[in-house]
Amino acid sequence: MENLLELKNIKLIYHSPKSETLAIDDLSFSIKAGDFVSIVGPSGCGKTTILSLVASLMKPTSGEIIYGAKDKSIAPGYMFQRDNLFEWLNIWKNVSLGLSFKHRKTKENVAYAKNLVEKYGLKDFMKHYPSELSGGMRQRVALIRTLSLRPELLLLDEPFSALDYQTRLAVQDDVFNIIKSEKKTAILVTHDISEAIAMSNKVIVLSSRPAKVKKIFDIDFDPSLTPFERRKQDNFQPLYDLIWGELQCKDIP
Amino acid sequence: MQRYSLDHKRYLTKLRLKNFSCHLARILLLIILVAAWELCARYNVVDPFITSSPSRIVKQLGVMISDGSLFKHTWVTFYETILAFGISTLLGTLVALLLYSIPFVRQVLEPYLIVLNSLPKIALGPLIIVWIGTGTKAIVVMGILICIVITTISMLNGYMSIEKEKLLLMKTIGANKLQTLLKLVIPATLPDFISVLKINVGMSLVGVIMGEYLTSKAGLGYLIVYGGQVFKLDLVMASIFVLCLMAMIMYFVVALLEHYFAKKRS
Numbered sequence: 001m002e003n004l005l006e007l008k009n010i011k012l013i014y015h016s017p018k019s020e021t022l023a024i025d026d027l028s029f030s031i032k033a034g035d036f037v038s039i040v041g042p043s044g045c046g047k048t049t050i051l052s053l054v055a056s057l058m059k060p061t062s063g064e065i066i067y068g069a070k071d072k073s074i075a076p077g078y079m080f081q082r083d084n085l086f087e088w089l090n091i092w093k094n095v096s097l098g099l100s101f102k103h104r105k106t107k108e109n110v111a112y113a114k115n116l117v118e119k120y121g122l123k124d125f126m127k128h129y130p131s132e133l134s135g136g137m138r139q140r141v142a143l144i145r146t147l148s149l150r151p152e153l154l155l156l157d158e159p160f161s162a163l164d165y166q167t168r169l170a171v172q173d174d175v176f177n178i179i180k181s182e183k184k185t186a187i188l189v190t191h192d193i194s195e196a197i198a199m200s201n202k203v204i205v206l207s208s209r210p211a212k213v214k215k216i217f218d219i220d221f222d223p224s225l226t227p228f229e230r231r232k233q234d235n236f237q238p239l240y241d242l243i244w245g246e247l248q249c250k251d252i253p
Numbered sequence: 254m255q256r257y258s259l260d261h262k263r264y265l266t267k268l269r270l271k272n273f274s275c276h277l278a279r280i281l282l283l284i285i286l287v288a289a290w291e292l293c294a295r296y297n298v299v300d301p302f303i304t305s306s307p308s309r310i311v312k313q314l315g316v317m318i319s320d321g322s323l324f325k326h327t328w329v330t331f332y333e334t335i336l337a338f339g340i341s342t343l344l345g346t347l348v349a350l351l352l353y354s355i356p357f358v359r360q361v362l363e364p365y366l367i368v369l370n371s372l373p374k375i376a377l378g379p380l381i382i383v384w385i386g387t388g389t390k391a392i393v394v395m396g397i398l399i400c401i402v403i404t405t406i407s408m409l410n411g412y413m414s415i416e417k418e419k420l421l422l423m424k425t426i427g428a429n430k431l432q433t434l435l436k437l438v439i440p441a442t443l444p445d446f447i448s449v450l451k452i453n454v455g456m457s458l459v460g461v462i463m464g465e466y467l468t469s470k471a472g473l474g475y476l477i478v479y480g481g482q483v484f485k486l487d488l489v490m491a492s493i494f495v496l497c498l499m500a501m502i503m504y505f506v507v508a509l510l511e512h513y514f515a516k517k518r519s
Contacts, residue, residue, distance in 0.1 A: 055425055078425035080418050088440045097436065098426035149426060 003068050004153060004185050005054065006030040010063035012049060023049055025210035031185060038188045038196035041206030042247065047189040051078070051155045054187065077151035079159045083142040085130040091141055092117065092126040098149045113148035120144060120178060135163050136171045143175055147182060154179060154186040160195065172199060172227045193243050197236060198227035205246045215246050305490040313487040327495055329472040330461060333389060337396025338457035342450065345404025353412040354430070370406060374398045378467045392464030399460030400453045407452070411445030412438055447511045454503045
């Protein structure tokens with residue numbers, strides 16, 4: 001299958017008045033359409049920076065990001081740690097916020113967004129305000145808001161870390177199912193190894209700063225399993241131990 | 254209606270009693286103060302010529318209402334205050350928006366803003382009179398000067414404290430600068446704007462009264478200065494009383510506005 005996204009020898013230097021920091025050095029990986037890829041790594045290694053680069057919120061110092069999507073005008077959808085819903089807009093207005101920019105408020109797009117809202121159980125809440133919804137529901141609204149712009153690629157920046165443990169498990173299933181049934185490609189940045197294994201078919205382990213790809217694990221579960229069910233599989237724990245070990249061992253310079 | 258347990262009913266009664274006694278104490282305090290003032294003045298414990306008294310204030314107000322001067326002076330002060338309040342809020346907010354949108358200008362002007370903020374604006378009084386002349390214009394300018402710097406600083410702080418992630422979100426869903434301003438920056442800082450309105454109600458009144466002390470032919474500030482000069486303390490006290498009422502009413506209107514927006518949001 002063709003690559004949807006390819007990062008080639010990415011290098012990024014952060015500048016501050018007192019110093020410069022080599023945040024990413026010679027980072028390369030590629031992502032195929034339909035992939036669900038997780039990026040794990042020691043904290044502060046630049047995971048979020050990679051997403052910012054892919055979303056072109058930032059330019060790499062050198063290297064290439066090749067975006068092989070059919071429609072190049074559609075930017076990747078970005079989901080943040082917090083839902084960032086606007087408290088002064090109701091749910092429908094939050095969902096359709098992106099449509100009002102760049103003249104995208106076509107009949108077709110509005111119908112698509114409405115369909116998403118109905119399909120994923122938010123129809124009765126369209127006129128409600130974010131403060132009336134639970135944390136899990138709010139994160140679902142945030143996902144639908146991202147999806148309504150029809151991105152081929154979703155960038156998930158620790159979207160579950162602000163939720164309590166029980167909600168997190170439920171929302172992981174929820175987000176996973178929505179992404180799979182909408183046939184989207186996703187990159188998930190997380191510090192939670194079990195979350196990475198439960199959700200993705202590929203886990204990229206990064207080294208500490210400067211970030212490089214240390215190892216890539218292919219995760220092979222029965223595609224009909226939900227993230228929650230995957231956690232109960234026999235090969236879940238060995239995978240966890242493997243990735244844990246990879247994260248622990250010191251880099252060889 | 255939900256049915257409450259006996260304990261909860263007892264709790265509610267206690268709460269109501271507490272609120273009621275608070276209100277009662279407030280009213281009693283006012284009555285006691287006014288009565289003490291009146292009695293002290295009537296039995297010459299204090300000199301009513303210096304301290305005036307509630308009954309003399311009421312008499313003075315009666316005279317001013319019947320000759321129409323009360324309405325005239327109150328209107329002049331009110332009109333000047335509204336002008337100063339409106340112009341400074343609008344201009345201050347616009348300047349803050351401009352500084353927010355152009356970081357370089359903000360960086361350049363920051364120290365100037367700080368100096369302007371700590372400068373006692375009343376010191377500019379003589380300059381205002383020389384440059385603008387006496388009368389309403391000078392008074393309104395005084396009021397504007399008092400409010401505009403603090404408006405700019407408060408609103409700028411509000412704009413700067415918008416979460417970075419929300420700004421990033423707007424970028425990732427394709428909003429341009431103007432759209433970000435209209436859909437995020439302005440609605441997100443509405444609470445800051447309301448609190449600026451609250452500050453400015455008081456501040457513009459301070460500015461206008463100060464302006465009237467400097468130069469005026471009418472207005473409550475003029476009455477206070479005039480009354481002080483000719484030792485008509487009844488007139489001074491009556492004017493202060495009306496000023497209190499006016500400040501209260503204006504604050505109340507802004508509080509209503511705040512309540513309206515708070516309700517709309519939740």
